[in-house]
Amino acid sequence: MESVKVIKPGFFTTVQDLGRHRYQNIGISTAGAMDALSLRLANLLVGNEEEDAALEVTLIGPKLRFAGDGAIAITGGDLSPALNGIPVQMWTSIPVGKDDELSFGNCVAGCRAYVAIAGGVNVPRIMGSRSTFSRGHYGGVEGRALKSGDEVPIGNCLFKLNDIEGRRLRPDAIPDYGKDRAIRFIPGPQAEAFIEQSLDQFTSTPYVVANESDRMGYRLQGQQLNHVNGADIISDFIAVGSIQVPANGQPIILMADCQTTGGYTKIGVVISVDLPYVAQKKPRDQIRFEAVDVTYAQDLYRKREKMITGLKLLNRMLPALR
Amino acid sequence: MTELLISHKDLRYVPLGDCTLVVQFENKISIQVNRGVQAFANLIGSRKIPGIVQMIVTFNSLAICYDPLRITFHKLADTLHGLEDQMSEAHAMPGKTVHVPVVIGGEYSPDLEEVSARTGVSSEQLIEALISKPYYVYMVGFVDGTPYCGDIDERLALPRRSNPRVKVRKGSVAIATSQTTIYTVDSPGGWHLLGWTPMEMFNPYREKPCVLVAGDYVQYVPISADESESWDEQRQREWDREWNP
Numbered sequence: 001m002e003s004v005k006v007i008k009p010g011f012f013t014t015v016q017d018l019g020r021h022r023y024q025n026i027g028i029s030t031a032g033a034m035d036a037l038s039l040r041l042a043n044l045l046v047g048n049e050e051e052d053a054a055l056e057v058t059l060i061g062p063k064l065r066f067a068g069d070g071a072i073a074i075t076g077g078d079l080s081p082a083l084n085g086i087p088v089q090m091w092t093s094i095p096v097g098k099d100d101e102l103s104f105g106n107c108v109a110g111c112r113a114y115v116a117i118a119g120g121v122n123v124p125r126i127m128g129s130r131s132t133f134s135r136g137h138y139g140g141v142e143g144r145a146l147k148s149g150d151e152v153p154i155g156n157c158l159f160k161l162n163d164i165e166g167r168r169l170r171p172d173a174i175p176d177y178g179k180d181r182a183i184r185f186i187p188g189p190q191a192e193a194f195i196e197q198s199l200d201q202f203t204s205t206p207y208v209v210a211n212e213s214d215r216m217g218y219r220l221q222g223q224q225l226n227h228v229n230g231a232d233i234i235s236d237f238i239a240v241g242s243i244q245v246p247a248n249g250q251p252i253i254l255m256a257d258c259q260t261t262g263g264y265t266k267i268g269v270v271i272s273v274d275l276p277y278v279a280q281k282k283p284r285d286q287i288r289f290e291a292v293d294v295t296y297a298q299d300l301y302r303k304r305e306k307m308i309t310g311l312k313l314l315n316r317m318l319p320a321l322r
Numbered sequence: 323m324t325e326l327l328i329s330h331k332d333l334r335y336v337p338l339g340d341c342t343l344v345v346q347f348e349n350k351i352s353i354q355v356n357r358g359v360q361a362f363a364n365l366i367g368s369r370k371i372p373g374i375v376q377m378i379v380t381f382n383s384l385a386i387c388y389d390p391l392r393i394t395f396h397k398l399a400d401t402l403h404g405l406e407d408q409m410s411e412a413h414a415m416p417g418k419t420v421h422v423p424v425v426i427g428g429e430y431s432p433d434l435e436e437v438s439a440r441t442g443v444s445s446e447q448l449i450e451a452l453i454s455k456p457y458y459v460y461m462v463g464f465v466d467g468t469p470y471c472g473d474i475d476e477r478l479a480l481p482r483r484s485n486p487r488v489k490v491r492k493g494s495v496a497i498a499t500s501q502t503t504i505y506t507v508d509s510p511g512g513w514h515l516l517g518w519t520p521m522e523m524f525n526p527y528r529e530k531p532c533v534l535v536a537g538d539y540v541q542y543v544p545i546s547a548d549e550s551e552s553w554d555e556q557r558q559r560e561w562d563r564e565w566n567p
Binding site: 021022023024025026027028029126127135136138186188189234235236237239241242259260261262266269270271272294295297298301302305 | 336337338339340341342344346349350351375376377378379380381382383385387390391394395396461462463464465466467468470507526527531532535536
């Protein structure tokens with residue numbers, strides 16, 4: 001398949017890969033998929049490299065028309081995907097043909113779906129990545145969300161479509177975004193800037209995701225957190241997942257498009273394996289926090305990567321074309 | 323220089339999530355402290371520690387992004403701690419000096435009069451102070467290569483505007499607190515605008531997207547409004563040959 005045509009753009013559909021990770025020393029936001037796990041799994045299902053570019057669909061999905069035969073996988077939040085009007089399964093590789101149309105319906109669980117296409121979205125790499133950074137107007141398609149009429153170029157699929165169709169994940173590898181679970185974080189690096197009870201307050205009552213929440217950050221509303229000596233620090237580095245608390249005491253989780261440095265105290269940072277669950281929260285959803293230590297978080301990280309490595313090995317066993 | 327160039331007392335190693343370690347230096351903005359951060363980054367870089375993905379120098383801390391599959395937080399912190407004593411002035415190599423053409427006055431300096439009125443420093447003296455010396459680049463951050471440089475003449479230090487502008491033109495040369503910056507893209511902003519440069523400080527499509535990196539110096543060089551408006555790539559190449567070889 002050479003391209004995918006955008007019939008309707010949806011609310012905010014962008015090209016994303018795993019982002020820019022070597023330019024933060026010059027103030028370049030990583031961008032990349034908000035739910036990187038779902039992007040990686042979608043890519044692996046259709047025989048792509050895990051870091052290939054795919055489409056990130058937000059809340060209200062687009063209507064897409066495929067230009068030829070191919071395979072796609074839809075992962076992430078359940079936005080009721082349908083092919084030619086008939087509901088299709090997520091988390092599996094499905095065949096598509098010329099002029100088939102993919103559309104979305106109700107947002108059932110989560111809020112961001114990923115559509116990987118065998119061959120990957122083939123837009124130019126800017127600073128090592130194809131991710132759209134809409135604030136900077138670069139990456140993806142003209143540095144912006146997709147609009148009607150866009151033709152999104154697709155790369156060459158390296159495998160026979162028969163070999164990748166119908167591939168699926170083990171059920172325990174599929175994240176459940178509908179389930180109520182705590183978001184775990186590692187306290188620091190300015191945890192001591194808060195009064196003693198703050199960590200307890202932060203973890204004892206849930207926060208509500210505010211309307212002003214996007215790829216840059218999630219504003220939360222709930223129990224006010226208090227500082228010992230004010231909310232300002234000498235500006236330092238911000239990792240994706242950092243939980244900033246400005247003077248009003250209401251936390252903000254910084255996400256994929258966040259700035260690289262900032263001058264507010266950080267009470268903690270969401271652990272890597274839980275970031276996808278934050279990315280699937282939408283305004284008015286609740287978030288409960290739970291503190292963990294770095295060793296525990298890195299054990300979970302290794303466990304997850306082991307699962308992904310297994311899937312990558314399966315892809316290596318696919319017979320290559322020719 | 324007689325005074326010690328770098329400072330690295332009581333470093334703290336703290337996790338910033340599970341993929342980044344932050345080395346916190348003394349809690350103040352000073353060139354001496356920042357040179358320590360720079361020196362440590364250079365030393366660590368020279369050791370090729372497996373698992374380190376990149377390092378980000380900020381005012382008084384060094385963020386180290388790493389791959390937890392290759393090195394754990396505690397192992398990395400121990401390794402770095404063991405390097406502290408090897409840090410020396412030799413690792414704090416000064417960066418390059420970049421001469422930036424700046425047009426000052428009229429429409430290019432919308433806040434010149436206000437800054438002059440609030441500080442009691444005449445516009446002429448203010449301009450003279452701004453172009454009198456090179457500024458040290460403490461860090462490059464925020465968004466799209468924003469440089470944080472200093473220290474400006476202390477008579478000019480003002481807090482940021484209480485009412486930030488919705489749009490500041492790319493290339494605006496600005497001051498706030500003890501620092502100066504150059505807006506790398508059109509963006510909202512609360513700094514005081516004193517001049518404008520036609521030099522493109524940031525371009526995501528260039529091999530080196532950013533002209534300035536942490537540890538460099540920036541020196542403003544006045545040019546005329548006419549010259550700035552006719553600036554092009556050819557003129558920039560001539561400028562760089564003459565001023566930034």
